Amino acid sequence: MSTFVKFIIDGKICLSEEGKQLIEAAKENDIYIPTLCNYPGIPPKGSCRICTVLINNRPATACTTKVTENMDIKTSTPELEDFRKAVIELLFSEGNHFCPSCERSGNCELQALAYRYKIAVSRFPYFFPERSVESWHPKLIKDHNRCILCKRCIRGIKNNDGKTIFAYGRRGQYLEINIDPETSKNISDELAEQAMNICPVGAILVKERGFITPIGKRKYDYNIIGSEIENQ
Amino acid sequence: MGNTINAVIKKYNGDETRLMDILLDIQTELGYISDWTIEQISKALDIPTVEIIQTLSFYHFFHREPKGKYTIYLNDSVVSNFYGKEEVKKVFEEEAGIKFGQVTPDGLIGLFETACIGMSDQEPAALINEQPFPSLTPEKARKIIKMMKEGKSIEDIKGNKYGEGNNSHYLMRSLVNNNIQERGAVIFSDYTPGDAIKKVVKELSSTDIIEEIKKSYLRGRGGAGFPTGLKWEIARKAQGDIKYIFCNADEGEPGTFKDRVILTELPKLVFEGMIIAGYAVGAKYGILYLRNEYRYMREYLEHVLQEMRDDGLLGKFIGGKKGFDFDIRIQCGAGAYVCGEESALIESAEGKRGEPRDRPPFPVESGYLNRPTVVNNVETFCTAVKIILNGAEWYNRMGTKESRGTKVLSVSGDCERPGIYEVEWGFSVNDILRKAGAKTHEVLAVQVGGPSGSCISEKEFNRILAYEDLATGGSLIIIGKKRNLIKDVVLNFQKFFMEESCGSCVPCRVLTVIYKNIIEKIVRGEGRSSDIENLQKWAVFMKNNRCGLGQTATNPTITAIKNFKFIFEESVKNNSENFYSFNENEAVKEYVEIFNKK
Numbered sequence: 001m002s003t004f005v006k007f008i009i010d011g012k013i014c015l016s017e018e019g020k021q022l023i024e025a026a027k028e029n030d031i032y033i034p035t036l037c038n039y040p041g042i043p044p045k046g047s048c049r050i051c052t053v054l055i056n057n058r059p060a061t062a063c064t065t066k067v068t069e070n071m072d073i074k075t076s077t078p079e080l081e082d083f084r085k086a087v088i089e090l091l092f093s094e095g096n097h098f099c100p101s102c103e104r105s106g107n108c109e110l111q112a113l114a115y116r117y118k119i120a121v122s123r124f125p126y127f128f129p130e131r132s133v134e135s136w137h138p139k140l141i142k143d144h145n146r147c148i149l150c151k152r153c154i155r156g157i158k159n160n161d162g163k164t165i166f167a168y169g170r171r172g173q174y175l176e177i178n179i180d181p182e183t184s185k186n187i188s189d190e191l192a193e194q195a196m197n198i199c200p201v202g203a204i205l206v207k208e209r210g211f212i213t214p215i216g217k218r219k220y221d222y223n224i225i226g227s228e229i230e231n232q
Numbered sequence: 233m234g235n236t237i238n239a240v241i242k243k244y245n246g247d248e249t250r251l252m253d254i255l256l257d258i259q260t261e262l263g264y265i266s267d268w269t270i271e272q273i274s275k276a277l278d279i280p281t282v283e284i285i286q287t288l289s290f291y292h293f294f295h296r297e298p299k300g301k302y303t304i305y306l307n308d309s310v311v312s313n314f315y316g317k318e319e320v321k322k323v324f325e326e327e328a329g330i331k332f333g334q335v336t337p338d339g340l341i342g343l344f345e346t347a348c349i350g351m352s353d354q355e356p357a358a359l360i361n362e363q364p365f366p367s368l369t370p371e372k373a374r375k376i377i378k379m380m381k382e383g384k385s386i387e388d389i390k391g392n393k394y395g396e397g398n399n400s401h402y403l404m405r406s407l408v409n410n411n412i413q414e415r416g417a418v419i420f421s422d423y424t425p426g427d428a429i430k431k432v433v434k435e436l437s438s439t440d441i442i443e444e445i446k447k448s449y450l451r452g453r454g455g456a457g458f459p460t461g462l463k464w465e466i467a468r469k470a471q472g473d474i475k476y477i478f479c480n481a482d483e484g485e486p487g488t489f490k491d492r493v494i495l496t497e498l499p500k501l502v503f504e505g506m507i508i509a510g511y512a513v514g515a516k517y518g519i520l521y522l523r524n525e526y527r528y529m530r531e532y533l534e535h536v537l538q539e540m541r542d543d544g545l546l547g548k549f550i551g552g553k554k555g556f557d558f559d560i561r562i563q564c565g566a567g568a569y570v571c572g573e574e575s576a577l578i579e580s581a582e583g584k585r586g587e588p589r590d591r592p593p594f595p596v597e598s599g600y601l602n603r604p605t606v607v608n609n610v611e612t613f614c615t616a617v618k619i620i621l622n623g624a625e626w627y628n629r630m631g632t633k634e635s636r637g638t639k640v641l642s643v644s645g646d647c648e649r650p651g652i653y654e655v656e657w658g659f660s661v662n663d664i665l666r667k668a669g670a671k672t673h674e675v676l677a678v679q680v681g682g683p684s685g686s687c688i689s690e691k692e693f694n695r696i697l698a699y700e701d702l703a704t705g706g707s708l709i710i711i712g713k714k715r716n717l718i719k720d721v722v723l724n725f726q727k728f729f730m731e732e733s734c735g736s737c738v739p740c741r742v743l744t745v746i747y748k749n750i751i752e753k754i755v756r757g758e759g760r761s762s763d764i765e766n767l768q769k770w771a772v773f774m775k776n777n778r779c780g781l782g783q784t785a786t787n788p789t790i791t792a793i794k795n796f797k798f799i800f801e802e803s804v805k806n807n808s809e810n811f812y813s814f815n816e817n818e819a820v821k822e823y824v825e826i827f828n829k830k
């Protein structure tokens with residue numbers, strides 16, 4: 001038996017199961033908290049920081065927080081909204097996101113968030129880093145230009161033996177995702193597809209599977225990210 | 233080679249959580265960790281190579297290519313630069329015939345730079361094959377390379393002018409000096425190893441200890457100042473029969489070196505503190521996490537642990553008491569400042585990359601191997617022992633209301649007597665400057681608490697070192713008026729944070745690069761006033777990073793701008809907002825080259 005708790009989000013009284021991830025609990029109450037590194041069903045790792053909210057007036061990431069009775073949560077102060085915008089802009093500055101030519105365009109969470117926040121250009125200087133595209137894998141393409149290092153692939157994808165396929169390499173600005181040649185060798189088409197889908201951007205692609213959804217039918221062509229939660 | 237690898241893995245029972253030790257030992261044996269080696273480890277431990285690379289490539293002392301029979305890591309800290317690092321660097325390069333970041337073609341010498349190695353009172357310093365070489369000069373550098381070319385051993389190159397105290401111990405033989413300038417009543421006072429343990433065994437229960445520590449108001453000395461008694465109490469009450477005590481000897485905050493001196497002179501006091509914490513919390517295992525820069529002490533520290541075992545102070549039946557069992561192992565790091573953060577430290581000790589964890593849960597609830605874990609600073613453990621010996625009341629007579637007792641300070645930079653000062657809390661910055669022989673009229677700024685602390689000006693030199701005013705983990709870097717604050721200090725610190733970010737949080741990973749770039753631009757004379765405004769404005773985004781590194785990583789810039797605005801304004805005053813540092817010829821250079829080639 002699970003106990004229900006009462007908590008407040010932006011002044012609205014909400015109910016949910018005790019210990020539920022705040023992102024999910026908010027969703028149940030029709031409140032959208034933007035996320036990037038979070039992915040339903042895999043353990044959270046608060047790395048993008050975009051879901052930062054105020055809990056009893058202290059910043060915390062909603063993906064790593066569990067709701068408790070009487071929590072007072074603010075999700076959209078002007079400072080928080082500007083912070084979220086900044087996170088998105090920082091990611092656009094850091095990598096090379098040439099969305100018009102990207103296979104993921106229209107289905108990309110980063111791009112969709114930029115539209116939601118009406119970002120035309122980053123306020124931060126662009127790095128234009130030199131990054132590679134790896135295509136040695138029989139099924140996958142790894143485009144480092146687009147990777148936002150959210151760790152979703154690391155956390156969410158394991159091979160048949162339960163072994164890691166993706167892992168971080170290096171640190172700081174040189175942080176990167178490596179694919180293990182051995183453990184990824186015999187992955188099924190389904191797992192490759194899953195890896196592509198778990199990636200919020202176009203950094204993991206399945207070979208010969210680009211641009212399959214026509215413009216107009218893509219996830220965010222007409223719908224703002226988060227609107228499916230807010231307009232219930 | 234394969235035998236070496238297998239022997240090392242066997243030594244650690246093929247335990248993948250000991251990957252750090254496995255990699256460290258293999259690198260010591262083989263010089264570097266090749267792709268082939270990684271594959272062998274992968275097979276033996278049955279973990280994917282990417283996971284090994286994930287750990288390995290995180291730490292800057294691990295090498296995947298040969299790094300030279302002699303590997304020189306020259307300290308790139310602020311104070312090292314004050315005291316002539318560039319000249320020493322030049323000589324190393326000239327004599328070795330290579331640039332930093334390279335290895336001589338014959339594989340003899342490798343030259344690398346590294347962040348603060350905890351020798352700010354004897355700069356410039358370098359680590360050569362893990363041995364510290366403090367107080368370098370161009371002449372010494374020349375001689376060192378010459379001896380390397382003659383194939384001399386590290387011991388020969390070191391010579392025999394060992395430092396004071398235990399630095400000369402036969403298992404350390406290090407050139408490092410302690411420079412203890414002032415001894416206080418708590419840490420550097422009389423001490424007989426084992427007395428506190430005897431007292432505990434005879435008359436104190438675990439709750440008595442915790443009560444006494446709570447009554448003393450002891451707060452952690454690692455920087456955050458968390459009440460130690462409360463931490464131990466939470467850990468004691470935490471569910472689980474296996475618990476751990478960690479001593480944080482990562483001491484990575486540039487300008488801080490007090491833990492090095494404490495570990496050199498009073499290792500038994502540190503270990504005794506861990507043992508007592510174990511007794512109070514109900515833990516039977518302790519781990520000393522020693523930064524790689526201090527690995528030269530390891531053999532000596534192992535020897536001290538053995539002495540304590542032989543004396544019945546460590547192991548089973550401590551002090552003759554049934555059920556009082558506690559043992560300690562040493563875990564070395566491999567070069568990552570962020571591993572000083574307690575949860576990153578735990579990750580690292582588990583053989584992983586040193587990425588801080590999300591909190592909650594806190595380590596006291598779920599830490600090492602997901603068991604309740606107490607992490608305390610070296611100095612905190614020492615202080616706890618003295619409180620147990622002399623009582624909380626004795627301790628409370630020293631210091632200020634919110635900061636009881638004494639603090640060991642690391643003082644360095646532009647002063648006559650850099651070194652260690654154990655003082656009661658409540659001294660002003662001015663007092664310390666005077667003690668250290670810095671002429672106040674020649675001091676431009678003092679960096680209090682390292683780069684993550686603040687850069688203060690004369691106006692604040694009367695502030696008090698205490699939690700209620702200027703809280704500090706204990707370092708003061710004195711910056712003379714002859715220094716270029718932005719170039720010599722702020723840029724160095726921003727570069728430090730950029731290199732040390734674990735990279736997980738977006739604001740930390742990206743903004744540390746942006747701050748470093750903008751400061752660099754200002755130093756080049758290409759800054760504009762809007763750059764200064766942006767630097768001030770964007771710092772708020774850092775508050776929401778996961779750990780203390782990211783949360784403080786723009787402090788060098790914003791505290792310097794706050795207190796030395798005029799220096800920043802002066803540096804940008806000739807450039808209008810329309811000034812662009814864009815250089816057309818430079819920008820099209822590659823194109824022109826290719827075009828002219830045909």
Ligand SMILES: Cc1cc2nc3c(=O)[nH]c(=O)nc-3n(C[C@H](O)[C@H](O)[C@H](O)COP(=O)(O)O)c2cc1C
Nearest residue numbers: 452453454480482483484572573574608609612780
């Ligand atoms: C980036 C970073 C580096 C740190 N480095 C150290 C360190 O080198 N030594 C230390 O004792 N604490 C360090 N800390 C603080 C630890 O996280 C932790 O608070 C401390 O070890 C707890 O011990 P204490 O309560 O005795 O101070 C660091 C924190 C951060 C965020």
Ligand code: SF4
Nearest residue numbers: 147148150151153199
């Ligand atoms: S490849 Fe995709 S899922 Fe993996 S870290 Fe990069 S952006 Fe995230």
Ligand code: SF4
Nearest residue numbers: 734736737740779782
């Ligand atoms: S703040 Fe920086 S160092 Fe700390 S966890 Fe985040 S990215 Fe890593």
Ligand code: FES
Nearest residue numbers: 037046048049063
């Ligand atoms: S979604 Fe919570 S930190 Fe990324």
Ligand code: FES
Nearest residue numbers: 099102105108202
């Ligand atoms: S559309 Fe955003 S990375 Fe491809």
